[in-house]
Amino acid sequence: MIDKQSTVPMYVQIEEHLKLRILQGEFSVGIAIPSERELTEMFGVSRMTVRQSITNMVNTGLLYREKGRGTFVASSKVEQPLSGLTSFTEDMLSRGMIPSNILVGFDKIIPELDVANKLQLSEGEKVFLVKRIRYADDKPMAIEKTYLPVKLVPTLDKDALNGSLYAFIEKDEQMTISHAMQRMEAALVNEEDAEFLQIDVPSAIMIIERISYLTNDVPFEIVHSSYRADRYQFLSEIQR
Missing domain, CATH: 1.10.10.10 (Winged helix-like DNA-binding domain superfamily/Winged helix DNA-binding domain)
Structure with a gap:
């Protein structure tokens, strides 16, 4: 052959x-x-x-x-358009896939200075630090580490994290999400994340940092996501 x-x-x-x-x-x-x-x-x-x-x-x-x-x-990669601000749960449901997650960490902490500055927090103000493994049709797709100011989402609990965080913010907290800024880069997975994503070391991943804002331009979250490069791809329409 x-x-x-x-x-x-x-x-x-x-x-x-x-x-x-x-x-x-x-x-x-x-x-x-x-x-x-x-x-x-x-x-x-x-x-x-x-x-x-x-x-x-x-x-x-x-x-x-x-x-x-x-x-x-593999099945076809999930395509994520780089336009429109949606949650992972909303993305998967729109594609007819069943989203789920495993909550790895849920803590209330004083953030590092870089995170505090990006969230426009004063010294000593706390954030919720949420770490989840995101699944689609029972297959691991991404790891998400999310920072949310406690003063904006004081009622956030583990039950709220079983579904769409954006739905919780807009329906339960009565806030309106407006826009976000994203930064993307390619990287090789580390050993800890490889275990969560069920991939070998080294394997390629796509890292995204998103800072999301409410309609009054107040930042309400920072999300650091590590996506499996073999199951996810990003789609952008560009016009001259």
Whole structure:
């Protein structure tokens, strides 16, 4: 199946072979492909060559890895338009997916100076620090660390975090969300986040910092999100 005399690199040939088997339905969405050891024996190549093929397919979103379980055929990536201010819960519901989350941390703290400045807080004012693993159809998509001024959302509790935080702010706290500023960058996942996201180290992630504002231009949250690059992509419409 591999032409070792070809000018086409062997890892590319392996990729094309696996892509064909996926297109033909032999490997359907959610099905594990053969292990690296099995592919090494099948193609008569080194494990490093096989690993490069799989890594390339993971990076392009055709496959995804689950730590300790194997490598699986991915469904289409979730597309997030870079316009409109919506919560993760709202995003997933709009796509017909079932959102859920695991609350990893919920504390009331005095924030670091950088966070306090961005939230326009005075010295000593506290924030809620919320850390959640966000899921879509029971698959981990992102880790979110959110800072919210206690004075703006004094009734926030763990029950409110089971659903949409934005819905809680607008309906329960009677505030109107207006706009946000976002900063994005690519990174490699650290070991702690890799455990939460069920991916290997190193794997690519997309990091986003969002500062969101109410209609009176008061910032009400800072969110640091780490998205799985193999399951999420961002879409932007640009006009000249």
